[in-house]
Every structure is written in structure tokens, then in C-alpha cells.
Amino acid sequence: MKTGGNPAAMLALMFNKSAQLAFEARLRRALGEGPIPDVRTLHSVGNRILAQLVSGGMLPREKLETSSKKADAFARRALKEAWARNGTTATPSQAQYLGFSQFITLVKSDLRPATEVFEESGFAPDCRAYITAFQLLLQDQQKRKVIFYDDLIYRPMVYLDAHPEMWSMFANRYDKIVVDEFQDINALSFFMVQGLAGTRASVMGCGDPKQSIYAFRGSRVTLMTRHFEQVFRPCTRYPMSRTFRFGHEVAMMANNLITLSEDKDLGLVVADNANPKTRVERMPLKAGKDSGVVELLAPYEHAGRLRDTAMLARNFSHLVPFEIELAEAGVPFHVYGREGLLFLPEIAALVCAVSLVAGRWIIEPEDRVHFIFSLLTTPSPFISYDILREVAEEMEPCLEGAARRELPGMLAKTANAIRSKNTRGAQSLDERADALRLLVGGTLAQAPAATIVRAYMAHTRMRDVIERAAPSPEQAAESLGNLDAFVKLAERAGSIDEFLEVLGPMAALKGDEPPVGDHVMLTTLHRSKGLEWPLVMMVGLTRGVFPGSLPDKDVDEERRLCFVGITRAMERLVLFHPEDATLDRSIAELEWHHPPNEPTSASPYIFDCDHGPVRLATQLIEAGATGTIVARQDRAMTAYMQALGAPITIQLTPEAQAHQVRQASVADCGQIPHGYQPRKGEEFYHPDHGACVVDEVLYPPVYMMRGLNNDERFSTVVDRASGWVIPLKLPATA
Incomplete structure (x- = not known):
């Protein structure tokens, strides 16, 4: 202009x-x-x-429908019909409905056929009916002359x-x-x-x-x-590499992390010298002990600065142990982007089970239909949810006192009514009615809360059904993570009364409306993008959790997600991870190389950030000093010093220099294609392990490998993200 x-x-x-x-x-x-x-x-x-x-x-001229409920109704109708066309009397579960909604989003963001989108998106084979359902959705929209928001493009x-x-x-x-x-x-x-x-x-x-x-x-x-x-x-x-949010310590850790992406041309992020001197801290988590989050937040709460803090996680389920801890301590918080913990279907079902045994409720009367409905539908009995909604409403007046004993009979009556048309569904309701008899029969009245929770989960095969019925492994992991955290809480609480006492404060946290007063923000890394806080706490930094161990996981996107998380911090970044002696030593001893197969419990992303030399380099930069730092790797630090104009040299250890030579040999090798699953007897090469052969297929992407030069057997992840390549000619250094 x-x-x-x-x-x-x-x-x-x-x-x-x-x-x-x-x-x-x-x-x-x-x-x-x-x-x-x-x-x-x-x-x-x-x-x-x-x-x-x-x-x-x-x-054609069509009406734009902006109601999410109307869009949901169209999707449910299409999926239900597609399920019926597959010849099954079962109905889709709530998780499968949610998965179909995501599938619609993916297809309507692309010009490729729905079949092609399904094949590459990692949905469970049981959800292949999504393809048919999408075509039925388009036909239904055309028939009713309706379009939705994503149809505008x-x-x-x-x-x-x-x-x-x-x-x-x-x-x-x-x-x-x-x-x-x-x-x-x-x-x-x-x-x-x-x-x-x-x-x-x-x-x-x-x-x-x-x-x-x-x-x-x-x-x-x-x-x-x-x-x-x-x-x-x-x-x-x-290139726009300069940031004005955080200091050098976070910037260098972020660069070390992101340069391991397959795409090497993503550029550096360089902190301005006038930025806050952001400090990075670690909070190792000890089994059976509190995390320390309450003590960490105490000064902020005292100063009325909880709004300056945020807790971020890969998935909502990773937040659950911390929100329980905050609730027990009375620290105000809100989980943004998710309904209250107790109102999640899998948790609501267990809360209902414990309440029926106790004969008393911490849940307000107007919300109890949701809880009994969750108990009837989680895990899914593969019955029409409309039928079960009517049953839940009929049961609601009978949830307390002696009237609870009538509940199994109500469900058995519904089972008999549908038996001629849906034998499998009727059998599922018979089993759920038997579970209700166990809950209201009085035999569990003196049992610990954890026994009740575990008994109900076992009776309904909750974990197994959720794992099988979820539209994707990631959604299954999210629900199962919620269950695990809830079971641990029940174990800590002890008796039923003590458990309900602990759950009491969380019963009021049911919607997605944040409180007016000062509070901690809890949310996912995805939702944190574009935001910033003086104090950022990252949780769930556990090996196998973040990044996830699912075969279809986009490892580069996971790495970028971690990058987003650590770059939200302005003054303090606190990383919560399991105790890990290997991590402690790698940060304290800059020249120590831990063996590749040494077991670790912390997320590999923390190792990739290489905090030890970063911390030392930050001290030199802030002091305006000259120096040499001996390090195990130099992915981005020399480039950072050059961009900053800092007179600091990064010198690799002898072992790191030898590794660099081996790494150069990878240029003579071919990349493992995305999604490829190695077979027994195939040869691969890795800079750390040399030439190896697949000795046994364990569970892709985990394989038992055998070194060709030493016959050593070891299990590891074999894919391109882990550094494995296909040897076109075996490197001489192998």
C-alpha cells in the first residue's frame, strides 16, 4: 500500500x-x-x-444450517443407516459417531475420494462403513437442500x-x-x-x-x-526467525528438538536479547507421591496470578491426575475444551456405579439422567441410544434408597422387548442388568471404592470393549487413560464415603464455561497454539505416551506439537516427567553417551532438547562471555550462535564425531517408506547399531533385531523416524 x-x-x-x-x-x-x-x-x-x-x-440453492446439533443429527442418521447396510443389528457407539464426525472433516478438507482419505487416516477397519456413511450424508443433504459450514468451501x-x-x-x-x-x-x-x-x-x-x-x-x-x-x-x-516471547534457553531447546524432523528446512527460532530470561525446570514424578504442582502454584495463587499459568498436555487424559490433585487441594482451575471430568461417559458410568452402591449421590438431581445413561451406554451395548435414553429417564426417580432395587428389572424388561429383533443387543442388556443387580444388591456395600470400580469394569469388559469399539487407537488410548487415572484415585481414597468426598468438588465442574475468578488454565497442546503464559507446565512427558507408540502416529507432527508447547512459556517452563536416572546423568554429564538400548522412562523429546549444553550456553550468552562447550551433538547450537553473533564454540566429543562419520554413511542408503512394516530376515542399517537383520517381528513398529557384526539381539522401534534405513550397500564402518 x-x-x-x-x-x-x-x-x-x-x-x-x-x-x-x-x-x-x-x-x-x-x-x-x-x-x-x-x-x-x-x-x-x-x-x-x-x-x-x-x-x-x-x-442448487440450499440452506446454510449453522446448528452443530443439526449437523450431528445428519451425521448420526447417515452412520446408523450405513451400519445397518453392513448387515448388523448393532448400532454405532458414541465413540464411533465422534470418529465419523472427524472423518467428515477430513474428507471435506480435500478433493480426494472418501475411500482414499479413509485408507491413509488410521481409522479402525471396523469403521470402514464411514465411507458409505459419507455418501449417504451427501445424499441426505442434497435431498433436504441443506449445507453446513465446511460445505462453504x-x-x-x-x-x-x-x-x-x-x-x-x-x-x-x-x-x-x-x-x-x-x-x-x-x-x-x-x-x-x-x-x-x-x-x-x-x-x-x-x-x-x-x-x-x-x-x-x-x-x-x-x-x-x-x-x-x-x-x-x-x-x-x-525467513522470520526472531521471537520476542521467551529467552535463549527455551529457544535452543526448541531448535534442538525440531531439527530432528524429517524436513530439515524448517529454520531456527532465535530469541531477542531483550526477551525475558525464561528458565526451564524439571519436576520428576515419583510413584505414589504428589506431583508438587500444588506447591509450585502456591506463590501464584497467593499473588492472585493463577491466570498467568497454564498446564498443557498431549491429550486431556494426561491432565486427569493433576486436576484431581488440584481439586483435592482446592486450587481453582478449569479444563478448557472438555466437559468436566466426572461427566465424561466412561467416568460418569463409574461414578454412577459407586453412587448406586452407596445409595447416595454427590451429583445434582438434574444431572443424574446423564450418569445413569452413561452407565447404560458405556461400554456400548450396541443398542439404539434413543431406547436407552428413555430407559435412563424412566430410571432417574429410582436412583436412591430402596427404589434402586427396581433398576435391574427395568433393564431386563427392555431386553425382553427387543429380543426378537436384536438378540445380541438383548443379551448385552441382560449382562448390564446383572451388573446392576451386583451394584444395588448390598454385597458391595462395605467394599473399598476401588473394588467397586474394578468389579464393574471387569463385569462389563469395559476396557476391552472401548479398545475394540473406538474409531482409532488414539481415541481408545484417551478413554483408557481416563479410566486408569480414575482407578488410581479410587485406590488412594479407600472407602466409598471417602471416595465420594474426594469427588465432591469436581461434581460442580460440569461445563466448558470457565470460572470468573482467578484460576489455572488446563488444556491440550493443540488448543494452546497462539497463546502464551509467564508459567507453562507441560505434563505427560513419558516414553510411549508423548510421542505415542501407535504405529500410524505422524512422528513429525508430534514433534512439532511438542515444539508448540515449550514455546508458549515466557518466564518459566516446567517439565513434568517420570523419574529417570539416565536423563539426570545426560544433563549433568555433557560428554556422557548413554547406550542406545538403555531403558528410559522420560519422553525422548526431553532427551532431544539436550538441556545440559543448552543451560551452559544460556549462562555464557547472558553473561556476554566467550567459551567452548563440549557436547554429544550439535544439531542447531552452532547455527544459533552464528545467528546471535555469540562467540561460543560447540565442540563434539570424540564419540559424537565418530557417530557423525557413521551418519554420513546413511547417504548411501534408502529411506524406509512411510507405513512400511519390515519382515523377518530383512536387513537395515542404523548409525548406532550398524548393519542388522530382523530376527523376530514383535509388534510393529517394534522388532527384535540382530547385529550382523556381533550377533547381539535387541528390541527396538524400526522406522525412518528412529534413524533406520535400507542399506543399498552396507557401509564400511558397519
């Missing part, structure tokens, strides 16, 4: 309304009165294209993909197009931007590929890191 650009020929695209309004306000402040470029959300541009296609008669782009000549109505209207948060763009939105640009517009994508973490919504980081410069040529990169 300041160099004479025409605002009418400029378009700025934002991901949401708040970003659009904020950008417009910044333009006004920078340019004063007068015309400014067109600032829109991606969906509003899609809607404008859709409206022109409708007015031109190319697409999906519907017109599908049409333009099939009729590319119609882009002439929309292309070549702009000289400049700027797209914010480009690292989060999906294939559908990229297609729209490309079409709008035509042959006239210069396109600028602004974003940080190190923070691309929304693959579950369909975003693809490669659209920014690779595809952009293939489509928009010539392409110029403008």
Missing part, C-alpha cells in the same frame, strides 16, 4: 473471524483513513464463490475441480493475495487460493511450518514447505 499498491486488487485471507477483525484493525492503524485491502476468512471467500455459482444456476471447490473452465468467473481479480497461518492450510483451501490467483496474482503464504499441528483437521505442512514453491514460481522465502 505504501509503495502505491491498489487496495482493490489486494486480498488478505485469514482462518477465522477474530483474526480477520484483528488484521483489519492493524491495517487501519498502519494506513489511517481511506481504503484498505479486502480482508476475509477463507470460508467467507468460499461462500462468495458458492453464491455466484448458485445465482448462475450451476449449483467444499461444495464450490468440488464443482470447480470438475469444471475447471468455470474458474474464469473468479480468477485473476487480484494483484496480491496474502494467506495468514499458511502452515495450517488444507488441500481444499490451497486449491481455492491457487484458483483465485490464476495467472495474475502474486501469492504470499505467511506462517511457521514448525507449528503445523492440525493434520487431524486435514492440514498438510508439505503444502507450505514443498508444494507452494512448485505451484507459485518463482518463489522467494523471507
Whole structure:
């Protein structure tokens, strides 16, 4: 604009309304009165294209339905019909409905067929009916002449993909197009931007590929890191590496972590010298002991600064032990993005079981239908939820006192009513009625709370059914993590009365509305993006938990997610992880190399951050001193010193230098394809282990390997992210 650009020929695209309004306000402040470029959300541009296609008669006129409940009803109807077409009398579980909603999001963020999206998205084979259900959903929408929010881009782009000549109505209207948060763009939105640009517009994508973490919504980081410069040529990169949020210690740890990504061209983040001197602390967790979070937060609570604090985790289930600890201590908190812990279906079912044994409730009367409904539906008995909702409402007046003994009979009556049409469902209700008899019969009245919880879980095979019925391994892990934390709480509490006393304060935390007063924010790493706090606590930093051990996990996205978490901190970053003597020694002794197969319990991401030399380098930088640091690795620290202009040298240990030579041999090898599962007898090479052969397939990606040069057998993860390659010719150093 300041160099004479025409605002009418400029378009700025934002991901949401708040970003659009904020950008417009910044333009006004920078340019004063007068015309400014067109600032829109991606969906509003899609809607404008859709409206022109409708007015031109190319697409039918349909009603935009903004109600999430209506969208959910359409999805449920389609999935239920698809399930029936598979020849089963069972109905989808709640988890499978949620999985289908995610599948809809993924398909409507892409131009590929639903089958192709399903194959690469890691859904369970049992959920293959999602493909049919998606087609039924589109047919239902067409029949009822309804579109939803994600159709604002999906519907017109599908049409333009099939009729590319119609882009002439929309292309070549702009000289400049700027797209914010480009690292989060999906294939559908990229297609729209490309079409709008035509042959006239210069396109600028602004974003940080190190923070691309929304693959579950369909975003693809490669659209920014690779595809952009293939489509928009010539392409110029403008690195924006300087941060003004945190200090050198966090910056160097973040760089060490992210440079292990498969894509090596993600760039550095460099802290400005005027930034806060952010300190990184570790809180090792000891079995059977409190985490120390209450003591950590005490000064903040005393100063009325709990709002300056946040606890972040990979999944909500990783927060559960800490929210229980905070609730017991009376520290105000709120879990953002999730309903209250006790109201989660798997937890509500167990709370209901304990309450029925006790004959008293800590849950308000108006909420009890939800709890008995959760007990009837978790784990899923594969019965219509409409039927079970009616049963729950009928049972609600009978949840206390002697009337509880009538509950098994009510459920048995429903089982008999559906037996002729749904034998399997009736049998499931018979088993659930028997579980109710156990709960209300009085035999468990004096049992410890943990015994009741475990007995109900065993009787209903809760863990097994959740694991099998979940649409993805990750969703199963989330629910099972909640159960594990709840069982541990019951074990700590002891008796039923003591357990209900502990649960009492959490019964009031049922919605997603945060309290008005000062409180700690608990949320997931995904939801923390774009935010910052003086104190950030990261939890769940356990090997096998973060990153997860699921075979279909995108390891690079997990690494970027950890990067996002540690870069939220302004003054203090506190990492909660299990006790790990190997980690302690690796931080204290900079020249010590721990054996590759030595067992560790902390997340490998903490090891990757290499806190030992980072801490020493931070001290030298802040003191303005010169020095040499001996380190086991130098992925990013020398580059950081050069970017900063700091006179500090990183010198590798002799063992690290030898490893570097072996690593160079990998250039003569081939990458293991994504998703490939090695077979027994196949040879692979690793810089630490040399040439090895698969001796036994344990559970992919875990294999028993045997060294070809020493016959040593060891188990390890074999995939490209772990450094294994296919030897095209065996390196001489092997």
C-alpha cells in the first residue's frame, strides 16, 4: 500500500473471524483513513464463490444450517443407516459417531475420494462403513437442500475441480493475495487460493511450518514447505526467525528438538536479547507421591496470578491426575475444551456405579439422567441410544434408597422387548442388568471404592470393549487413560464415603464455561497454539505416551506439537516427567553417551532438547562471555550462535564425531517408506547399531533385531523416524 499498491486488487485471507477483525484493525492503524485491502476468512471467500455459482444456476440453492446439533443429527442418521447396510443389528457407539464426525472433516478438507482419505487416516477397519456413511450424508443433504459450514468451501471447490473452465468467473481479480497461518492450510483451501490467483496474482503464504499441528483437521505442512514453491514460481522465502516471547534457553531447546524432523528446512527460532530470561525446570514424578504442582502454584495463587499459568498436555487424559490433585487441594482451575471430568461417559458410568452402591449421590438431581445413561451406554451395548435414553429417564426417580432395587428389572424388561429383533443387543442388556443387580444388591456395600470400580469394569469388559469399539487407537488410548487415572484415585481414597468426598468438588465442574475468578488454565497442546503464559507446565512427558507408540502416529507432527508447547512459556517452563536416572546423568554429564538400548522412562523429546549444553550456553550468552562447550551433538547450537553473533564454540566429543562419520554413511542408503512394516530376515542399517537383520517381528513398529557384526539381539522401534534405513550397500564402518 505504501509503495502505491491498489487496495482493490489486494486480498488478505485469514482462518477465522477474530483474526480477520484483528488484521483489519492493524491495517487501519498502519494506513489511517481511506481504503484498505479486502480482508476475509477463507470460508467467507468460499461462500462468495458458492453464491455466484448458485445465482448462475450451476449449483442448487440450499440452506446454510449453522446448528452443530443439526449437523450431528445428519451425521448420526447417515452412520446408523450405513451400519445397518453392513448387515448388523448393532448400532454405532458414541465413540464411533465422534470418529465419523472427524472423518467428515477430513474428507471435506480435500478433493480426494472418501475411500482414499479413509485408507491413509488410521481409522479402525471396523469403521470402514464411514465411507458409505459419507455418501449417504451427501445424499441426505442434497435431498433436504441443506449445507453446513465446511460445505462453504467444499461444495464450490468440488464443482470447480470438475469444471475447471468455470474458474474464469473468479480468477485473476487480484494483484496480491496474502494467506495468514499458511502452515495450517488444507488441500481444499490451497486449491481455492491457487484458483483465485490464476495467472495474475502474486501469492504470499505467511506462517511457521514448525507449528503445523492440525493434520487431524486435514492440514498438510508439505503444502507450505514443498508444494507452494512448485505451484507459485518463482518463489522467494523471507525467513522470520526472531521471537520476542521467551529467552535463549527455551529457544535452543526448541531448535534442538525440531531439527530432528524429517524436513530439515524448517529454520531456527532465535530469541531477542531483550526477551525475558525464561528458565526451564524439571519436576520428576515419583510413584505414589504428589506431583508438587500444588506447591509450585502456591506463590501464584497467593499473588492472585493463577491466570498467568497454564498446564498443557498431549491429550486431556494426561491432565486427569493433576486436576484431581488440584481439586483435592482446592486450587481453582478449569479444563478448557472438555466437559468436566466426572461427566465424561466412561467416568460418569463409574461414578454412577459407586453412587448406586452407596445409595447416595454427590451429583445434582438434574444431572443424574446423564450418569445413569452413561452407565447404560458405556461400554456400548450396541443398542439404539434413543431406547436407552428413555430407559435412563424412566430410571432417574429410582436412583436412591430402596427404589434402586427396581433398576435391574427395568433393564431386563427392555431386553425382553427387543429380543426378537436384536438378540445380541438383548443379551448385552441382560449382562448390564446383572451388573446392576451386583451394584444395588448390598454385597458391595462395605467394599473399598476401588473394588467397586474394578468389579464393574471387569463385569462389563469395559476396557476391552472401548479398545475394540473406538474409531482409532488414539481415541481408545484417551478413554483408557481416563479410566486408569480414575482407578488410581479410587485406590488412594479407600472407602466409598471417602471416595465420594474426594469427588465432591469436581461434581460442580460440569461445563466448558470457565470460572470468573482467578484460576489455572488446563488444556491440550493443540488448543494452546497462539497463546502464551509467564508459567507453562507441560505434563505427560513419558516414553510411549508423548510421542505415542501407535504405529500410524505422524512422528513429525508430534514433534512439532511438542515444539508448540515449550514455546508458549515466557518466564518459566516446567517439565513434568517420570523419574529417570539416565536423563539426570545426560544433563549433568555433557560428554556422557548413554547406550542406545538403555531403558528410559522420560519422553525422548526431553532427551532431544539436550538441556545440559543448552543451560551452559544460556549462562555464557547472558553473561556476554566467550567459551567452548563440549557436547554429544550439535544439531542447531552452532547455527544459533552464528545467528546471535555469540562467540561460543560447540565442540563434539570424540564419540559424537565418530557417530557423525557413521551418519554420513546413511547417504548411501534408502529411506524406509512411510507405513512400511519390515519382515523377518530383512536387513537395515542404523548409525548406532550398524548393519542388522530382523530376527523376530514383535509388534510393529517394534522388532527384535540382530547385529550382523556381533550377533547381539535387541528390541527396538524400526522406522525412518528412529534413524533406520535400507542399506543399498552396507557401509564400511558397519
